[in-house]
Amino acid sequence: MIIVTGASGFIGSAVCRALESRGDRVLRIGRGADADLQWPAIGSGFAADAVALIGTARAVVHLAGATISERWTATHKRALRESRVNLTDALARAVGAAPRPPALISGSAVGIYGDRRDEWLTEASAPGTDFLGTLARDWEAATLPASQAGARVVLMRTGVVFGRGGGMLGKLKLPFSLGLGARLGSGRQWLSWIALEDAVQFVLRAIDDAAMSGAYNLCAPGPVTNAEFTDAFARVLHRRALVATPAFVLRAAFGEMADGVLLASQRVRPARLIETGFPFRFPDAAGALRHAVAA
Numbered sequence: 222m223i224i225v226t227g228a229s230g231f232i233g234s235a236v237c238r239a240l241e242s243r244g245d246r247v248l249r250i251g252r253g254a255d256a257d258l259q260w261p262a263i264g265s266g267f268a269a270d271a272v273a274l275i276g277t278a279r280a281v282v283h284l285a286g287a288t289i290s291e292r293w294t295a296t297h298k299r300a301l302r303e304s305r306v307n308l309t310d311a312l313a314r315a316v317g318a319a320p321r322p323p324a325l326i327s328g329s330a331v332g333i334y335g336d337r338r339d340e341w342l343t344e345a346s347a348p349g350t351d352f353l354g355t356l357a358r359d360w361e362a363a364t365l366p367a368s369q370a371g372a373r374v375v376l377m378r379t380g381v382v383f384g385r386g387g388g389m390l391g392k393l394k395l396p397f398s399l400g401l402g403a404r405l406g407s408g409r410q411w412l413s414w415i416a417l418e419d420a421v422q423f424v425l426r427a428i429d430d431a432a433m434s435g436a437y438n439l440c441a442p443g444p445v446t447n448a449e450f451t452d453a454f455a456r457v458l459h460r461r462a463l464v465a466t467p468a469f470v471l472r473a474a475f476g477e478m479a480d481g482v483l484l485a486s487q488r489v490r491p492a493r494l495i496e497t498g499f500p501f502r503f504p505d506a507a508g509a510l511r512h513a514v515a516a
């Protein structure tokens with residue numbers, strides 16, 4: 222049995238489909254009525270019977286978290302932190318309590334590196350010190366109760382996921398289709414991305430391969446600048462992109478999130494995936510975008 226959190230989400234639903242189609246039984250932890258197991262209240266752990274159930278899983282894939290792509294009000298910042306740090310801690314403690322702990326495959330993001338302009342970033346690069354960098358560092362550290370108890374922990378430092386029906390492309394498809402797509406600010410910021418299919422294959426591999434542990438940059442080997450992305454996505458949709466949305470407009474509309482996400486630059490190399498010969502199905506952005514639009 223494989224446990225999945227965030228199973229109703231963009232990545233989680235694709236992971237559940239892939240697991241079920243290869244014959245794995247999936248148990249979903251979430252907030253909705255369709256979840257098999259509910260999260261505990263923030264600040265408390267899972268009840269004893271839930272801990273026992275979690276301990277029987279082969280692996281736990283943890284993809285839950287409040288969205289980063291909306292205005293970061295004080296309330297939303299609290300939700301971002303609680304849904305990542307507190308829930309990861311509760312899950313890691315349950316995993317760590319098992320006599321034979323399941324593997325924990327836990328979400329993180331390339332946002333851990335902060336805004337780093339043109340610097341190439343690998344798994345060995347230091348985290349950023351901005352809000353997202355600190356949040357992602359604490360999110361990863363919350364898995365420690367599992368690794369300290371002997372569980373195999375894989376951290377997925379995920380780039381922007383290109384796929385159909387959700388994520389960034391889900392939000393941008395309509396404006397780009399209407400010819401309203403535009404680069405953001407200077408457009409020189411780097412976007413590290415991965416195709417949804419490759420992200421799902423990574424999760425399956427991380428569940429099965431007992432040799433995998435620690436942090437992995439989960440992105441394709443060819444990051445693109447925001448300007449390159451904008452042109453490529455407009456071309457795939459047979460539209461032209463507008464020149465640019467100025468940074469001050471983004472800051473007025475989205476506040477701190479504009480600098481933290483839309484204008485931030487992460488030029489990430491998936492060094493560990495390259496080292497181990499991960500078979501990327503979509504190594505280049507234009508191909509991944511074409512597939513996401515056509516799929």
Ligand SMILES: NC(=O)c1ccc[n+]([C@@H]2O[C@H](COP(=O)([O-])OP(=O)(O)OC[C@H]3O[C@@H](n4cnc5c(N)ncnc54)[C@H](OP(=O)(O)O)[C@@H]3O)[C@@H](O)[C@H]2O)c1
Pocket residue numbers: 226227228229230231232233250251252253256284285286287288289300304308328329330331379380381382383387388389
């Ligand atoms: N998509 C990307 O491009 C991308 C890039 C980098 C990192 N990531 C990370 O990968 C993970 C999955 O991404 P996704 O795109 O699949 O996200 P998503 O579609 O927004 O789904 C996330 C899931 O998390 C749960 N959730 C939402 N708000 C929550 C809250 N306040 N408390 C507890 N659970 C909450 C929901 O599941 P239930 O309603 O079932 O509880 C939701 O379906 C996230 O942690 C995200 O930060 C995603």
